[in-house]
Every structure is written in structure tokens, then in C-alpha cells.
Amino acid sequence: FASGLTTAVFSLIFVLMLELTSSAHRGFAGNMALVLFTTGEGFVTLFAYLAKDWQILKWINTALIGLILPYLYFMPESPLYLYSKQDYVRLEALLRRIATRNKRKEADWYPAYQELVRNQSVTSSHDKQLSFFQKNREILAHRSIVVKLLITGLLGFTTLMLYVKISYSLAAMSISPYLGI
Structure with a gap:
């Protein structure tokens, strides 16, 4: 939840969750982190709606990031x-x-x-080194992974568009800020 509120530290929390989770539960932990991130982004959108001023929202986000930064010292x-x-x-x-x-x-x-x-x-000598493009081809060859990536991207894009529209008071305009009509 907190990683969704403070997007700047999401990568830290995501990587930490994956490192501290056993391989049997790593997929669940990763999916849970992404769901909670999206939920947190929804709360940021709600804060943007309630704040009505981008500077207040900026200070709220800064305060939440400030609450999480001391965690780095103890970890x-x-x-x-x-x-x-x-x-x-x-x-x-x-x-x-x-x-x-x-x-x-x-x-x-x-x-x-x-x-x-x-x-x-012994194991490091047997590791197979793949290029960047080979790794991407391996990931994109699985239909289920591509579908999950597209759904997650759509959720993130929708949340971002809502955030931008609400925080810049574009909802009060008579034209669509996305189409310019």
C-alpha cells in the first residue's frame, strides 16, 4: 500500500519483497506488490481529487516519502x-x-x-548468458505474460490519466484534455 502512495520508493519495496520471499511464493509476492501499488495509486488519485491543488498534493507525497526514507537506514x-x-x-x-x-x-x-x-x-561457470534482446524475446513469447503486462499497463495508464485530469482541474473544462475537442 505504501509503495503505491510513494511511487519513488516502489522499486525498492518491490525488489525487497522478491528477495525476501522464497521461490515458491515469489510470484504471489510480486503480484501482490503490483496490486497494492495500483491500489495506492488509486489513493493518490483520491488525494488529488480532495486536494484540488497540485502543491498540496506535492507536499502530501513528499511527507509520505519522508516517512519511508528512514527505513533505508535500518534495512x-x-x-x-x-x-x-x-x-x-x-x-x-x-x-x-x-x-x-x-x-x-x-x-x-x-x-x-x-x-x-x-x-x-561450479554453478557460475554453467550459467547461460543471454543478450538483452534474447531475454525480451523469451518474455514476450509467453502469451500469459504479455496479457498480464498489458493489463497492468492499462491500469497504470488509466490511473495516471485520472490523476492528471483531477489534479490539474481538467475535469471542469468543457473539452477533453486528451483529445483536445
């Missing part, structure tokens, strides 16, 4: 980021802290961590 690096940077010392310390907070014993996670680090060099 540690994600385990996935530390693993991708091969910073194993900080990764192990972070995993120990997570295990302590979740009341897990070292025997529950440490052998798997050691195996992961040991096999890291």
Missing part, C-alpha cells in the same frame, strides 16, 4: 545481494542474525550455506 543488505557480490563474510553474519531472530540452530542452515558457497564456482 540491512539482502542476502541475495551479498551472495551476488560474493561478500561471504557479511553474508554469513547476516544469515546468523536471521537464524538467531527466527530461533534456528546453526545445524539447521549452516551445512546448506557451506554447500552453496562450495558449489558457487
Whole structure:
């Protein structure tokens, strides 16, 4: 919800949700983030309607962003980021802290961590490097993904048009601001 209110930090929240979610629930978490983002954008549209002045809306958005920024100070690096940077010392310390907070014993996670680090060099040599266009072709080859992207884009576009129309008081005009008629 808060990511929809503060569009500037949406990418941070979205990536964090995907990194902290297991692979079994990653799709659900990503979809939930997008739905909540759209809901938050709807609330921004409502705020724009209630404020009637773009400067008041700007200050409301700035205040909400200001509430979320201190969160960055307290949030540690994600385990996935530390693993991708091969910073194993900080990764192990972070995993120990997570295990302590979740009341897990070292025997529950440490052998798997050691195996992961040991096999890291083997798996990185087998990774297939795709170009930007090959990755895009792979994504766009799936009809369901294209449909989801189009629906999400339509929702975002509609919300943006409502936001612009309401916040600039274009609804009071006798002509359509989109068609110029």
C-alpha cells in the first residue's frame, strides 16, 4: 500500500519483497506488490481529487516519502545481494542474525550455506548468458505474460490519466484534455 502512495520508493519495496520471499511464493509476492501499488495509486488519485491543488498534493507525497526514507537506514543488505557480490563474510553474519531472530540452530542452515558457497564456482561457470534482446524475446513469447503486462499497463495508464485530469482541474473544462475537442 505504501509503495503505491510513494511511487519513488516502489522499486525498492518491490525488489525487497522478491528477495525476501522464497521461490515458491515469489510470484504471489510480486503480484501482490503490483496490486497494492495500483491500489495506492488509486489513493493518490483520491488525494488529488480532495486536494484540488497540485502543491498540496506535492507536499502530501513528499511527507509520505519522508516517512519511508528512514527505513533505508535500518534495512540491512539482502542476502541475495551479498551472495551476488560474493561478500561471504557479511553474508554469513547476516544469515546468523536471521537464524538467531527466527530461533534456528546453526545445524539447521549452516551445512546448506557451506554447500552453496562450495558449489558457487561450479554453478557460475554453467550459467547461460543471454543478450538483452534474447531475454525480451523469451518474455514476450509467453502469451500469459504479455496479457498480464498489458493489463497492468492499462491500469497504470488509466490511473495516471485520472490523476492528471483531477489534479490539474481538467475535469471542469468543457473539452477533453486528451483529445483536445
